[in-house]
Amino acid sequence: MATDVHRTVTGPAVHVEGLTRSFDGRAVIDDLRLDIAPGEFVALLGRSGCGKSTLLRILAGLDRDIQGTALVPRRRAVAFQAPRLMPWKKVWRNVLLGLPGRAERVVAERALDEVGLGHRVDAWPKTLSGGEAQRASLARALVREPDLLLLDEPFGALDALTRIKAQRLVGEVWQRRGCAVLLVTHDVEEAVLLADRVLVMDGGRIAHEQHIDLDRPREITDPRFAALRARLLERLGVDTAAAAA
Amino acid sequence: MSISHAPPDSPGPDISGTSNSEAPAPDAAGPASPALQPVVPASARRTRVPRWLRRTTGPLLLLALWQVLSATGVLAADVLASPGRIAQVGWDLVADGSLPSAMATSLRRVAFGLLFGTVIGTGLALLSGLFRTGEDLVDAPVQMLRTVPFVGLIPLFIIWFGIGETPKIAIITLGVTFPLYLNVYAGIRGVDAQLIEAGESLGLSRWGLVRHVVLPGALPGALTGLRYSLGIAWLALVFAEQVNADAGIGFLMVQARDFLRTDVIVVCLILYAFLGLLADFIVRSLERLLLQWRPTFTGR
Numbered sequence: 001m002a003t004d005v006h007r008t009v010t011g012p013a014v015h016v017e018g019l020t021r022s023f024d025g026r027a028v029i030d031d032l033r034l035d036i037a038p039g040e041f042v043a044l045l046g047r048s049g050c051g052k053s054t055l056l057r058i059l060a061g062l063d064r065d066i067q068g069t070a071l072v073p074r075r076r077a078v079a080f081q082a083p084r085l086m087p088w089k090k091v092w093r094n095v096l097l098g099l100p101g102r103a104e105r106v107v108a109e110r111a112l113d114e115v116g117l118g119h120r121v122d123a124w125p126k127t128l129s130g131g132e133a134q135r136a137s138l139a140r141a142l143v144r145e146p147d148l149l150l151l152d153e154p155f156g157a158l159d160a161l162t163r164i165k166a167q168r169l170v171g172e173v174w175q176r177r178g179c180a181v182l183l184v185t186h187d188v189e190e191a192v193l194l195a196d197r198v199l200v201m202d203g204g205r206i207a208h209e210q211h212i213d214l215d216r217p218r219e220i221t222d223p224r225f226a227a228l229r230a231r232l233l234e235r236l237g238v239d240t241a242a243a244a245a
Numbered sequence: 246m247s248i249s250h251a252p253p254d255s256p257g258p259d260i261s262g263t264s265n266s267e268a269p270a271p272d273a274a275g276p277a278s279p280a281l282q283p284v285v286p287a288s289a290r291r292t293r294v295p296r297w298l299r300r301t302t303g304p305l306l307l308l309a310l311w312q313v314l315s316a317t318g319v320l321a322a323d324v325l326a327s328p329g330r331i332a333q334v335g336w337d338l339v340a341d342g343s344l345p346s347a348m349a350t351s352l353r354r355v356a357f358g359l360l361f362g363t364v365i366g367t368g369l370a371l372l373s374g375l376f377r378t379g380e381d382l383v384d385a386p387v388q389m390l391r392t393v394p395f396v397g398l399i400p401l402f403i404i405w406f407g408i409g410e411t412p413k414i415a416i417i418t419l420g421v422t423f424p425l426y427l428n429v430y431a432g433i434r435g436v437d438a439q440l441i442e443a444g445e446s447l448g449l450s451r452w453g454l455v456r457h458v459v460l461p462g463a464l465p466g467a468l469t470g471l472r473y474s475l476g477i478a479w480l481a482l483v484f485a486e487q488v489n490a491d492a493g494i495g496f497l498m499v500q501a502r503d504f505l506r507t508d509v510i511v512v513c514l515i516l517y518a519f520l521g522l523l524a525d526f527i528v529r530s531l532e533r534l535l536l537q538w539r540p541t542f543t544g545r
Contacts, residue, residue, distance in 0.1 A: 060446050061445075061446070062442055062445060062446055077446070077447075078443075078446040080439070080443065080446075082439060084439055084440055084442075084443035086440060086443075086444075086457065086458060086461070087538050087539065087540065088461040088462070088464070088538045089457070089461075089538075097444070097447055097449070097457060098444065098447030098448045098449045098453065098457075099448075100448070124537070124538050125538070125540075126538065126539070126540030140447070144447075144448075
């Protein structure tokens with residue numbers, strides 16, 4: 001019963017095998033198997049309570065009461081649904097928090113520039129808007145130059161317009177950085193828009209896998225997009241208008 | 246009108262027809278226009294008198310009333326001296342050096358008591374806040390001791406430490422320790438678990454978590470504790486100095502009581518109030534400096 005979380009991987013960016021996580025005897029993740037290739041963008045869909053966030057927390061090393069194998073890169077970073085910035089540190093200090101060695105302010109400025117927040121380097125977190133705080137949180141993840149970026153519903157709390165911008169930003173950042181991304185979400189459209197591969201989790205396992213081979217940038221109005229979206233929604237137990245007709 | 250037969254791309258005749266034929270009569274159909282009143286800008290409504298003047302008026306009026314009552318003999322001098330007399334006595338006490346030296350003695354006692362109390366209270370709170378073992382060992386005894394009124398320990402302290410400076414500083418230390426302990430402990434335990442987790446995900450070490458997440462998060466609680474502690478420090482000082490003291494503000498008061506000098510007593514009381522205000526000002530400044538990140542309501 002190996003529980004290796006901290007080993008550098010040479011092949012895939014994530015290798016999970018026979019992973020089980022139980023809460024009070026109930027297996028939320030049950031003998032799960034998952035591989036993510038370096039540079040691959042994977043979206044993880046599922047109903048609430050299906051264990052997708054638990055899986056992300058395990059890959060982030062925040063939950064270690066596990067059985068089975070989970071191999072993840074040493075350099076990995078998380079952006080949570082709430083930005084979770086330390087309110088007592090200015091934005092640039094938040095970005096540098098936890099970096100090994102004596103990190104320079106320039107490093108933070110560069111990361112904040114990348115997410116379009118270069119003008120708020122010296123701001124207190126309380127003065128940021130929801131979208132800005134989420135971008136600061138993304139900059140804090142990016143400054144670690146992760147091989148694996150874990151995103152836990154990072155757009156869930158944003159308003160519709162800000163969400164579209166943030167999704168676009170994540171897509172750009174991913175294409176520039178080339179790191180593997182695991183995006184946990186409940187938004188099917190978002191998953192199809194961003195991911196190379198969409199997984200649907202159910203009953204503690206990956207119940208369905210869907211490769212998205214649409215060209216980027218993707219258009220929601222594309223009929224193939226709508227078809228993929230409908231198929232995934234069906235998988236999630238939601239009847240779409242197209243399926244009902 | 247034949248709206249239903251009009252072609253969709255030429256709505257012109259219909260609209261103009263409507264507006265021509267059914268122009269609303271000014272008195273019949275439309276709702277009566279309400280009477281309007283201007284919204285006065287807040288700045289125009291403010292009075293011309295500046296705020297500090299308004300705020301000082303009340304105390305000054307009270308002072309004037311007191312002076313009048315004393316001058317007319319309604320308030321006898323051996324009950325409460327007049328403000329003018331108090332000012333005179335205060336000046337004399339400063340001039341002959343007895344008030345500054347008493348104040349220095351008292352301030353030194355409070356400073357030492359605060360120092361020891363802060364170190365002990367914060368230290369114990371860190372122990373029980375950061376470590377579960379520490380909590381098990383420290384919290385129960387502290388909660389028990391906390392319920393003992395510290396003033397009641399004065400006789401015991403005199404037996405243990407004699408009548409010198411030690412029992413006085415010990416009483417202040419004791420009074421200061423508990424509010425600090427409680428608030429720092431609550432502050433540490435009140436730090437958002439989500440932020441701790443975020444810190445962990447950023448790769449902070451255990452000490453890094455304490456330094457960058459737990460301690461800053463506990464700071465608001467710690468400063469509240471400091472505020473309580475300062476208040477209690479003065480209280481403890483008054484008690485400690487009125488028993489077996491040969492110097493300090495409390496000693497001046499006891500002496501004045503023996504000679505029925507209400508003027509000297511009031512001077513000492515004013516001094517206590519002034520020192521309390523000063524302490525409060527210091528904590529407020531600290532809060533403004535250290536807690537400027539806090540997204541809380543700051544009043545209008």
